[in-house]
Amino acid sequence: MRSLPVGDHGLLIELDSGDAAEALHAELLRRSAARQLPAVREIVPAARTVFLDGLDDPGRLAAELPTWRIPPLRRGDSKTVEVPVRYDGPDLAEVAEVWGVTPEEAVRVHSGTEFRVAFCGFAPGFGYLTGLPERYQVPRRATPRTRVPVGSVALAGPYTGVYPRSSPGGWQLIGTTDAVLWNAAREPAALFAPGTRVRFAPKEGRA
DSSP states (O other), rough: OOEEEEETTEEEESSSSSHHHHHHHHHHHHHHHTTOOOOEEEEEOOOSSEEEEEEHHHHHHHHHGGOOOOOOOOOSSSSSEEEEOOOOOOHHHHHHHHSSSOOOHHHHHTTOOOOOEEEOOSSOOOEEEEOOOGGOOOOOOOSOOEEETTTEEEBTTTTEOOSSSSSOOOOOEEEEOOSSOOOOOOSSSOOOOOOOOOEEOOOOOOO
């Protein structure tokens, strides 16, 4: 763990792994809710970092962090969101081939996995979901698509994601969903938040 000051009131904490970043983020939220953390405006997780902004004394927290006992991440501590998916993506067969299984088996693997939102970014409502074992990691496409349809369920590296709007993208597309990932008129606007558990439920209509 390494703590780096960011301006007068920010602290960037670098971790050795994504799991460690998720565990620290969960502990920071727990301590904040229990009023055991100095006042902070934002706690923002990323792939292997957690950023805190709005601290009165970032140096003091940086000195305390190495003394903390951070419990291992418990996957069952947050709410679960179920996302209905039609496994009809144009890259499903290619992903199945990389995994060494049939497309039908690939659907069972993906829909049988409990995911967790590690962090959010790229676009409003886009969550980076972890949970697939390492052997199921797939590379990004060599040539990104200029337009990925809204609601596309996709894989890249260790992550699963759902495109909240149409945009360019290089992830492998395995399905589509009608779930609304971002709605500014909804509270909260984002369907996914860091720590949320996610399950994908197959729907009729796979090609």
